[in-house]
Amino acid sequence: MSINSIGDRIKALRKEHSLTLKDLSEKANISISFLSDIENGRSNPSLERLNDIAKALDTTTSYLLGENQLVNEKNETQLNKKDEKDIEKRLNQIKTELMEGQDGLMLSGEPVSPDAVQSIVDALEFGMRQAKLINKKYIPKKYRKD
Incomplete structure (x- = not known):
């Protein structure tokens, strides 16, 4: 599976951590519908919200933005x-x-x-x-x- 967007990365990490949309929305203090919109590419989070999601998923905003993926793939x-x-x-x-x-x-x-x-x-x-x-x-x- 190719992970191309912020939403794809969030969804993959959420599933990796065995979290539901509700679980992650509570941990990140954002609404379920907004989180769903992000995962499905219908909305883009602000940097502040992206930081909240990254903390809840125990990762970095750089990874969610796709920067670390590019760095790691190209070494x-x-x-x-x-x-x-x-x-x-x-x-x-x-x-x-x-x-x-x-x-x-x-x-x-x-x-x-x-x-x-x-x-x-x-x-x-x-x-x-x-x-x-x-x-x-x-x-x-x-x-x-x-």
């Missing part, structure tokens, strides 16, 4: 603590600028909701993590140990 290096801090610092700056900026973020002349801003930040985090992982595999020839 690439993982992000170190400095990389994690850099990403977190930049994301906090971006979120602050989006939420508290003088003009704010507008879409079709309307202010963007905090949930939409969080979705933007979540997407940026995923992109930043992927870019860092991809860039780590390119080591200049003078530093390679061939």
Whole structure:
């Protein structure tokens, strides 16, 4: 079975831990219907909800996002603590600028909701993590140990 989405990974881990939707929803403190929507690809969780689910399943958000799977399959290096801090610092700056900026973020002349801003930040985090992982595999020839 190929695990391609966040929902697939959550469902696989839930079954591996012998948990029902109700069990996991209680452990993660989210509704059963929302969890079902995530597992079936009808909804995407915010990073906060993804963290709650990851804790309840005793895993990491990186695995649920598919980052560790790619790293393990390709045998690439993982992000170190400095990389994690850099990403977190930049994301906090971006979120602050989006939420508290003088003009704010507008879409079709309307202010963007905090949930939409969080979705933007979540997407940026995923992109930043992927870019860092991809860039780590390119080591200049003078530093390679061939």
